[in-house]
Amino acid sequence: MADLRELYQEIILEHCKQPRNYRALPAANHKAEGYNPLCGDHYTVYLNVEGDTIRDVSFEGSGCAISKASASMMTQALKGKSCAEADAIFERFHKLVTGQAESNGTQALGKLAAFSGVSEFPVRVKCATLAWHTLQAALKDQQEPVSTE
Numbered sequence: 001m002a003d004l005r006e007l008y009q010e011i012i013l014e015h016c017k018q019p020r021n022y023r024a025l026p027a028a029n030h031k032a033e034g035y036n037p038l039c040g041d042h043y044t045v046y047l048n049v050e051g052d053t054i055r056d057v058s059f060e061g062s063g064c065a066i067s068k069a070s071a072s073m074m075t076q077a078l079k080g081k082s083c084a085e086a087d088a089i090f091e092r093f094h095k096l097v098t099g100q101a102e103s104n105g106t107q108a109l110g111k112l113a114a115f116s117g118v119s120e121f122p123v124r125v126k127c128a129t130l131a132w133h134t135l136q137a138a139l140k141d142q143q144e145p146v147s148t149e
């Protein structure tokens, strides 16, 4: 278990250092902003949705390692998925970071399982889910920035 934990930590640090899809998206047809005032995390999530498919997704902004790595891995996990699949993945991810995951649900999350340790630090749940809430707001074309408070 300790080995797995170290591996998870490595994945998170690696994504924090080299976030994937970290750019504005000129072709975006949805975007939203999200804040986590408790930690100072602040991101914009860009989406290009065609029909019901997330063709492209990217993000910009700054924040702690957990929030940035979560946003980075989210963009990787959701590219090419349908909006319904994105909702289902978020639901599973949310259960994972709040400590309510079923073991088969965690397996289906792939690399996102790296965030399982977050469930031991409730204040970090907001960091880990900020980009996901922001993505949902973008899909709904919500004008108001998302705030975790």
Ligand code: ZN
Binding pocket: 036, 039, 040, 041, 063, 064, 065, 066, 067, 126, 127
């Ligand atoms: Zn944070």
